[in-house]
Amino acid sequence: MKILTFNTHSLEEANMPQKQKQFVQALKQLDPDIVALQEVNQTNTSPIVSHTPSTIQIIHKTIPLREDNHIHALDDLLKKEGLSYEIVWSPVKLGYGKYDEGLAFLSKKPIQNIETILLSKQDNYSDFRTRKALKIQTEDGVFVNVHMGWWNDELEPFQDQFIRLDQSIHQEDPLYLMGDFNAEASIPNEGYAQVVKSGYSDLYTLAQQKDDGISVDHVIDGWRNNQNISGMRIDYIFSNKKRNVPWIRTAFRGQEEPILSDHFGVLACLTD
Secondary structure, X not given: OEXXXXXXXXXXXXXXXXXXXXXXXXXXXXXXXXXXXXXXXXXXXXXXXXXXXXXXXXXXXXXXXXXXXXXXXXXXXXXXXXXXOEEEEEEEEEEOOOEEEEEEEEEOOOOOEXXXXXXXXXXXXXOOOOOEEEEEEEOOEEEEEEEOOOOOOOOOOHHHHHHHHHHHXXXXXXXXEEEXXXXXXXXOOOHHXXXXXXXXXXXXXXXXXXXXXXXXXXXXXXXXXXXXXOOEOOEEEEEOOOOEEEEEEEEOOOOOOOOOOOOOEEEEEEEO
16 A cells, blocks of 8 residues: 655645646656545635536535635546546635645545544634644545644744644554644654654654655755754654554655645555
């Protein structure tokens, strides 16, 4: 099984139509079974799609699918390439004051169950601090997609968000937890350490073959006070148990695949 997680920074990137095509072409080559995407956006003033494709499930009572939705564009391109994925998109909050920003899963195998988990103290769609997890289940296990807050946020700290998450998912098995954690692996006694101490295994540390793991190589939003950090590992795939991981690597880094975002992706291969 191959799992990919990727913060797309969608619609904030230049040349989005070209990058969307490049992403789908890469999926065709990488052939992941599960894809977790963060910052899957649509402009909240874009026209509403008249008919939501049957391949996309939207997990929100009031937010419709709009024409410039990133996952909608990817769905069209996937179909043109003959690639079959079930897709779930969950809008979480208003991003940059103009986007319906959410989380998405693409799954090759049928999705049996879908759930969202509120991680922040409040569920205010207009507040950029609002955080949720998107959880799906297939025959291969339970997969959870997150875009966490920051450790030092006084109003919505990472620590509290992760406690809520762990309480909701710790009994699932097999479980794979992935996404943008906004927690640098080298900083002691903060977010990364909390995840590991809670019993989750980082597939990067388990992998037999790996690269340097850096998923952000420059200063980005949310980390502008950390000018001394030139390369960060903040995007992860965790498991509730130790797994056999022949290899893991960053993706969309300008090597095997083009750079498409302010993050690199993380791609892992697991075997029985």
